[in-house]
Amino acid sequence: MKTVWISALNKSAARVEAVAATLRKYGLQPAGHAWTDDPAKLAWRAAADAFEAARADLWLILAEPAELALPSVRYGLSLFAAVLRQRRGVDVPTAVLWQGAPAAALPPLLDGALVLDETSAWAAKIVARVNKAAAPVASDFRFAVLGDERLGQWFEIGPRSGDWDGVVFGIAGADARIDFQAVGPAGGLPEKTVLEFAQQGLTLEAGEQTFDAWAVRNRIDAGSSCYVRVNGCPEAVLFMPYAEDGDADATVLRLC
Template identity: 35%
Template sequence: MTKSIWATILEKDEAKGKALFEAIHRYGLGVNGHFWVDDLDKMQWAGAFSEISKPETAAWVIRGAQASFADETKRYGLSMLAAMVQALKGHGFPILIIGDAGAVDPATLPTPLKGAVALADDASLMPKLVAKANTPVPAVATQYHLDIHPLPGLGQWFEVGPAKGHAWAGAIFGTEGAEVDAHGVGPRGTVPERAVLEYPMKGVKFSMGESAFDAWAVKNSLDEGNSYYLRVKGYPKAVAFGSLPEGDEAELYVVGLK
């Protein structure tokens, strides 16, 4: 099986895309890709998932101008797609970022992209890309499970739960700059059609640092076999979630998306 690269070009620039594809081909890798479509309402960010998820896709390359990596709608879409990819292929799956006219610092990007590797557009680019594509994906332990389910006509659903080998005594999920309008608990991997919720709560408000979150919660116990699902209206700047706190102390995970 020939290993392949999926390339996302953040601006519709035929010359830029052609140059990248030809360079990857010369180094013996398969390559496919797309120009980014910036349409959050239609969840166009999910369009590339079926290709990136293929077994032969060994790395995801994102190339664009500095302004594109700073654009909040692009950052949100890339974050959502990255979360889907990481839920399937693991957080060690290589996401490689090429910034035009200067390197992009992954530390400035939203949470799902902070582990990306920045590559300079110079003579070392292709050898480094090939090396990443041919290196076994390392196992990266996470403290939580996060996945995204873009369902046409049914909205964008977030799936959260404990990491493998852990359990939560209930769950809470909050959004910054958006709102939850439906929730459920069910087996991991599939948004449930029906769910029995234990002590469902709505309209919970809390702050973490300078960010204020509107949250829903349940007291259902969760383990690595099931998850808490929430439909979110709008495009949150960040989400915060974790085991339902007891008392005033809370240890929640915050995932920035913009």
């Protein structure tokens, strides 16, 4: 039986029960949680861990316009999506269920989600989506978020194949700042690190946004990563391989 993981943004028990009952009628197993809007404590990460523990097959977000208007909620949803993608290596099937017509734009990292309306035959579309093979992640980079309330929030970046001659990582947003960086094996924070030609206080422009960036010249391959600790919730992050002449393509991910 396929498992559908429900993230209820508005914590309405009646709505969750109704959605869960409908999923059961269609032969799906519901599981999930009430969304906790506390990115400072990485509350979204506990939900992502629970998603994995349940071996869920599809992520179903019960949308609420007021909640989706909050940058902190959008940020948490974006990181949840990014972590699932990195852990599974595929674009995890995702659906957003509205009580009527969609009333707010989704965070960019959820652009591929199936958008549904409770007044339509939404459950049949969930069944079709959950039984469709998930597409492998198409990007040539790895992007994940690690840490907890004690360790802080760490972004992990690296190539999926080949190697980079270092990493440049920047953040945009007045309420966020970088305060540490490290290099080590992929998949977990290193106990110690040696940085080569580390740089701080760089300023980069991309589109209409300004990014405060740090850089390091350690060679990074598919088995290693650059880790950057960030305080706060950046509106967007930018990263790219280090290039002596500055001629490298940057990736910009909007998180809010």
